[in-house]
Amino acid sequence: MITTRTRLIACLSPKLFALTIASIAVVVIGCSKQSAPEPTLADPAITASEVVANSRDAMGELDSFKFELTHDSGNTALAGGLKLTRAGGVVSPVGLDLEAEANIGRAFVRVSAIVIDEKTWMTNPLTGTWSEIPPEESPFSFLDPVKLVADILGETQDPVYRETPGTGKELTVDGSIAATTLAALVGSVDPQAIPNVTLTVDPVSFFLKKIIINGVVQPEDDVGTVRVIHLSEFDKPVALAPPI
Numbered sequence: 001m002i003t004t005r006t007r008l009i010a011c012l013s014p015k016l017f018a019l020t021i022a023s024i025a026v027v028v029i030g031c032s033k034q035s036a037p038e039p040t041l042a043d044p045a046i047t048a049s050e051v052v053a054n055s056r057d058a059m060g061e062l063d064s065f066k067f068e069l070t071h072d073s074g075n076t077a078l079a080g081g082l083k084l085t086r087a088g089g090v091v092s093p094v095g096l097d098l099e100a101e102a103n104i105g106r107a108f109v110r111v112s113a114i115v116i117d118e119k120t121w122m123t124n125p126l127t128g129t130w131s132e133i134p135p136e137e138s139p140f141s142f143l144d145p146v147k148l149v150a151d152i153l154g155e156t157q158d159p160v161y162r163e164t165p166g167t168g169k170e171l172t173v174d175g176s177i178a179a180t181t182l183a184a185l186v187g188s189v190d191p192q193a194i195p196n197v198t199l200t201v202d203p204v205s206f207f208l209k210k211i212i213i214n215g216v217v218q219p220e221d222d223v224g225t226v227r228v229i230h231l232s233e234f235d236k237p238v239a240l241a242p243p244i
């Protein structure tokens with residue numbers, strides 16, 4: 001004969017069983033959370049020197065990129081009394097498309113130039129008219145962004161990480177470089193100067209994205225001169241054509 005007490009136990013047992021299982025699950029989950037490691041910054045997989053070397057290899061494989069030179073402080077002296085404040089353009093296997101801003105005395109001018117193989121076209125700073133000129137007469141005849149990037153990445157001394165890189169972060173490397181290595185950027189240099197450089201490198205592609213050059217490079221520079229170069233649009237299609 002089934003008593004009232006027996007029926008009550010039979011009714012309560014499934015509920016007690018479910019509560020017991022739930023309690024065990026809570027304990028297990030709690031233990032799992034306590035044992036999970038806290039997220040931390042990843043240790044650098046490669047040294048700062050290897051980052052620079054890898055970036056040189058990666059940049060050497062490119063057919064084109066966009067660059068822009070600006071000055072946080074100071075300017076770059078060019079032939080003809082030009083004081084360059086900004087220059088930017090696109091580099092391709094056959095040449096260079098450049099736009100620049102500069103001062104001549106108190107006058108502000110914009111100049112454009114296109115270099116294709118051995119031919120150079122440039123606008124007149126005053127009239128804006130295009131004309132073909134001998135390369136040796138161009139105030140930008142020294143400018144070679146491809147060589148500049150290769151020289152900087154090949155000659156940066158004592159590279160060190162600015163901070164411990166974490167997963168997915170840009171890699172920032174500080175170092176120093178002889179000013180003579182930067183002739184492809186500024187032309188005339190102070191042969192005794194050794195400015196500091198900061199390189200920002202993509203952690204996946206190792207493309208060089210930014211260069212900061214801090215200190216004297218040209219004889220006319222102040223100690224606090226800061227040049228900044230941004231690089232972008234890697235391997236985008238580029239079509240150069242004569243302007244006239």
